[in-house]
Amino acid sequence: MSHVTMVRHGQANSSARDETGYDRLSPLGHEQARWLGHYLRDTGDVFARVYCGTLRRHMETAAGIDAPCAQAVVRDPRLNELSYFDMARLVEDQHGLPIPTDREGFVHHLPRLFTLWRDGAIDGAPESFAAFEARVSDVLHELAAGRGRALVVTSGGVIAMAMRVAMSLDIPALAHASLAIRNTSLHRFQPLATGLALTQFNATPHLDLPDRHHAQTHI
Template sequence: MSHITLVRHGQANTEARDETSYDRLSDLGTQQARWLGEHIARSGEHFPRLYCGSLTRQRQTAAAISLANHAEPVIDPRFDEMEFFTLAALYRDQHNVPIPEDREDFADHLPRLFAAWQAGEIEGPPESFDRFETRVRDGIEDIGKGDGRAMVVTSAGVIGMAMRLTLGLDLIGFARACLAVENTSLSRWLPLRGSLALTQFNALPHLEDAERQFARTHL
C-alpha cells in the first residue's frame, strides 16, 4: 500500500536561541534516530522512496536512521522547517512580545505569532505564511502522486502544517499540532482519490519500552 510517513528530526540543540545554533542534533537526538532505524529494520517495512529537508538536523536524523537497502534520501527544501527563532525575534522587536522560555509559554505564544505572521504584521520575515503553507502542500502532494511507500524526514512545523492542510485546522489547532509533535515521531497519510487521509499521528513505537521513556522529547 502506498502511503507517506513524516518523521520529525531527533532532539536538536535545546540551549539554542537562533536558527544556526539550533540546527544540529544532540547526542540524545542521534540515539532516538538510531532506535527508530532499528525498529524499522525489525518490522521489515521497506521505503522505496526517502526524502529529507535540507537542514542539518534533518539530514543528520536521516543518516542516523540508516535504512539499509532502502532508497537514498532525496534532499528537498520544501520540507525545511519555518524559521521560528527568526520570526520570534522579529515579533519581539516589532511588537514587544517576549520569546517563550518553556513549553507552557509556547502554547500561548505560537498561535499569536502565527496570526501575526499570516496577517503580514511581521515585517521582513524569511518567508510569508502563505509561502510556507504552499511549499508544504506542494511537497506532500507531489509525493502523494508517486508509487510506493515514502518516508520524509522533516520538522514539527511541517508536520503541523500537513495536519492543518488535511484536517482544516485553524491557527490555534495548527499551533497545538506543532507543539504536540515529539522528536523522531511517525505520522502517516494515505493517498485516497486525489486527497490525503491521516491514518497515524505522533507515534513512537521505538520509544515505548519502559527503559526508553526518558528519551521522549518535544524540544
C-alpha cells in the first residue's frame, strides 16, 4: 500500500455553460500543468504509477505535467467529474434554482444541488449521488492498495468526494471542499491500518512565487 496524490486539472474553459464546452484547458491551464511538472522534477518526486480520467482536460493536464514515471498514464473513467452543468440545468427546470454566473453564486448553489442530488430529487440525473460516491470510493481504495506511489489527475468534485470517503464529510462540508480546490492543486491520501487519512490538501507550491499568484485559480 502507498499514498495517492490527487491533482485537480488545470484551469479549463471557465466561460462555458455546458460539459463539452468546459472540457478543454485554457492557455493558463496548460501553463499550470507545465509548472507543476517542473516542480515535481525539480524536487525529485517520482511516481510508480500515474492515472487520469478520460476527459480532455484530464488528459491535457497529465500530458503537461509529464510526471516522472516509468509507466504510461492509465486512463480510468471512474476518475471523471460529476456532470455538474447537466444537473444544474435539470435543477433550474425542476426546482427554479438559476445556474450561477459567478463564484459567489456557486457558493450558494452547490450545497443545494448536492442536497437535491443526494436525496434523489433531480429527475433524469446522469448519475446518482450514491453511484458517484461508490465509484470514487472504489477507485481511491483500489489505487491506495496498489504498489508504489500514485499520481492521479482528476477533477475537484472527485477530490472532494474522496475527502468525504476518507473523512465522512457532510453535504455542506463536501460543497465547501469542492469550492476551495484550486487548479493543479495537490491532495494526498495515506493508507493507515484504520483507513485512509488526508495528509495534504490544496497545495500549490508550484504557484507560490509572486509572479505566479495570478495562476492560483479556482474556476
